[in-house]
Amino acid sequence: MRGTRTSRRASALVIVIWTVAIAATIVAGLQIATYRQAVLGNEALARVQARWAARAGLETMIAIMEWHTGNPDPDDALAMINELDDNAIGDLETGSYDIRHFLDDVEYVGPMDEHAKANINLLSSNDLLNIPDMTPDVAGAITDWRDADEEQSMIGAEKSYYANRGLGYEPRNGNLRSFAELELVAGVWPEYIRGEDWNLNGRLDSNEDDGEQSWPEDKADGILDAGWSSILTSFSRTSPNGASGEPRLNLKVATAEDVTERTGISAPQAAALLQYAQTPNARLESLLTTPLSLLGSGNTPAQPQGGTTGGGRTNRSSGGRSTGGTGVAQAGPGDLDANALGRVLNECSLQEFTRPLPGKININTVSGRVLRDVFDMNPKLVDTLLSRRDARPTGLTSVADILEIPGMTREVLAPLAKHLDVQSFVFTVSSVGRSSTGGTECEILATVDRSTLPAQILSYREP
Ligand SMILES: [Ca+2]
Ligand SMILES: [Ca+2]
Ligand SMILES: [Ca+2]
Structure with a gap:
């Protein structure tokens, strides 16, 4: 038991x-x-x-x-x-x-x-040729990609070029919409565009700073060499609004009263400005390099004459006017001083903004x-410009301020x-x-x- x-x-x-x-x-x-x-x-x-x-x-x-x-x-x-x-x-x-x-x-x-x-959409073929690693055929191909026509420039590439190579796409014949789109253009290599910044984010990622350990090849020096993407963009845009935040005043349709009210310039100056606005190929930035009295009269600085006036404005003879000085400082009584020029450039335009324009x-x-x-x-002038600019706590508030920087003559500024x-x-x-x-x-x-x-x-x- x-x-x-x-x-x-x-x-x-x-x-x-x-x-x-x-x-x-x-x-x-x-x-x-x-x-x-x-x-x-x-x-x-x-x-x-x-x-x-x-x-x-x-x-x-x-x-x-x-x-x-x-x-x-x-x-x-x-x-x-x-x-x-x-x-x-x-x-x-x-x-x-x-x-x-x-x-x-x-x-x-x-x-x-x-x-x-x-902005690559604003650059001329000549501007493009200044860029490192740019060749004339690539500059031509970029221009052809962008321009509306199908006429191939001297050594460029239009629709037929892409079709003959079976690429399956053709030039946009319009402004580039992204920077990576540039890689589709004939003769452009991704290495030129991206440099070490393979993902085009403007940051030095670990694979972009480790030499040959991983793609892409890079210098592993702690610095991002981003190729053309560090100097070119397709994204910047021009604002339809002036510095005041109000929509820019279109001088093609504005009245003299609108202009004086908005910019504080005198009635004769406003009249001269409106007269210039009606001339073919008028450009607001021409005011930076040529006094209003010459622009408004339809004359160029090269052939200055006493032209018609736009409302009692005093004409000056060409004698004392030099295009090699410091710009607007030499302007006559009918011309705009730096402050007035700044306000005109900041608040006016010569077009309607019906679609976004390159910046x-x-x-x-x-x-x-x-x-x-x-x-x-000139590299020395660039250094002067940047050091003067950086010394101003509020920056340059008008493009006209640039004329105050030593060396920034009308000739330098014109292009x-x-x-x-x-x-x-x-x-x-x-x-x-x-x-x-x-x-x-x-x-x-x-x-x-x-x-x-x-x-x-x-x-x-x-x-
Ligand atoms: Ca074209
Ligand atoms: Ca990156
Ligand atoms: Ca790497």
Whole structure:
């Protein structure tokens, strides 16, 4: 009896031990599965946190841009840019964001100003030929890609060229809409366009700074050499609004009263300006290089004569007028002084803005490389211009201010004048978000146009 009871107890003990062992195994298995799920959950959560942190950075930039479009400060050309830069790094409860870009071999905190580069849609074949690695056939092909006609330039490429090579596409015969589109143009190599910045985000990513370890090949020197993308853009736009925020006054249809009210210039000056506006090929920037009295009379500086006046304006003889001086400072009583010229350039136009037009370079943010490599400016003059510009806490508030910089004569300014502005409207924001739990990162790359409200996203990707 006793033996049987002992053996039963032993059997029960074995069963209990087994049960406990099996239960323990099940619990351990459950724990592992739950742990894995928790890890996956945390990773997913961290990705969401990082993505929304990046988005918060972008939204912050857009909010600042929109505020300054609605509330412009005509006396401070840098107000918005400074505020963007001051808010380009931010902390949130669940993460942080960081917005930066490379320009002229230096990394800056803040969004990339597309107006710091030259808009490829505004460049002539001659401008294009100044660019490093540019050859005449590629410059011709870019011009043909852009121009509306099908007439092949001397060594360019129109529709037939692409068809004969079975490329499956043809030139747009219109302005390039993205910078990567340039790679479709005959003879253009991605290496020229991107340099080391293979994902075209204006940032030095790890694969772009590790030599030959990963594509692309790079110098691994901590500096982003972004090829043509560092000096050219297709995104910058001209604003239909003046520096005051009001729609620009179209001089082709405005009255003298409109002009005096808007710019504060005298009635005779307004009349002369309106008269010039009616001449064929009139360009507002010509005022920078030629006094109003010569433009309004339909004369050129080369053949100055006392022409007809536009409303009692005093004509001056050509005797004392030099085109080699410091510009508007020599203007006569009928001409515009620097302040008046600045207001005219900032508030008027010679066209209706029925569609977005390619943007100009902002002299307050343009890189020295753009002035040297695209506009072929003397390097010493570029240094003077940039140091004078950087010394002004509120920047240059009118293109006319440039004439105060030593060496910026009318001759130097003439080929450049049509490319210059003092404002920026399009920025590319590379916002990298980081989750506060773990180091998960997510980048959002968006190009924002603030020229009209609400701001428009011209391009968006998550590289
Ligand atoms: Ca064409
Ligand atoms: Ca990059
Ligand atoms: Ca590499």
